[in-house]
Amino acid sequence: NAGVTQTPKFQVLKTGQSMTLQCAQDMNHNSMYWYRQDPGMGLRLIYYSASEGTTDKGEVPNGYNVSRLNKREFSLRLESAAPSQTSVYFCASRGQGNTGELFFGEGSRLTVL
C-alpha cells in the first residue's frame, strides 16, 4: 500500500536554482495539499487542490507554484530557491470532500544554500 509518495526525499539547492517536488497518491482522493514544516513554526499550508483542475493558495504561497497534473499527482515548484525555503515539505491527500481523513507522505527535506 503506497499511499502518498513524494520525491525526492532529500535535495540540496543553491540560491536561485529551480526544482520541482513530486507527489502522487493511489487512494483516489480528490483533495491534495502541500505543507512545509519548520522548527517552532509548525505545519503551514502552501497550496492545496480541492479537486482535479483546481488549485488555491494557502497560508504561505509566495515563492511557490503548483500543478495538479491529474487526479493522482500534485507537484510543487520552486522557481528561484531562497535560503528561507529550506524546510521539510509534506504532501498530503484527503478523500470524502472536506471531511475525510488526511494522509501524509514521508516528506522531502530541502536545503537551499
Add this chain to the structure above:
Amino acid sequence: KQEVTQIPAALSVPEGENLVLNCSFTDSAIYNLQWFRQDPGKGLTSLLLIQSSQREQTSGRLNASLDKSSGRSTLYIAASQPGDSATYLCALGSNYKLTFGKGTLLTVNP
C-alpha cells in the same frame, strides 16, 4: 483566523502511566478534528479523526474527545509504552483547510 494551541509542549512520563494531551482552538466552526503522531524524521501518521457531530473516537489504547463549545480536544493514552514516544499533533479541519497545532513531544521512559 483559527488558532490551535497544544499544551504542554513537552511531556515525560514513566512507562505504564495514563496520560492526556490537550488541544485548544479558537474557532468552533470546524468540520472535524484529527490527531496525528510524528516520529523523528518521518511523516505524520493519522491516529484518530473526529467529525464535528461526534464527541469522541477510540482506537485501541487511544481515546480522543471533542468539545466544540469549549474549544477543546483531548487525546487520552492508556498504559503508555516507550513505543508511544513521538510528537503528537492535532489539526482542525475547516472547509478544505486544516490548521495544525505545534505539537506535544511525548517521551515515555522505560
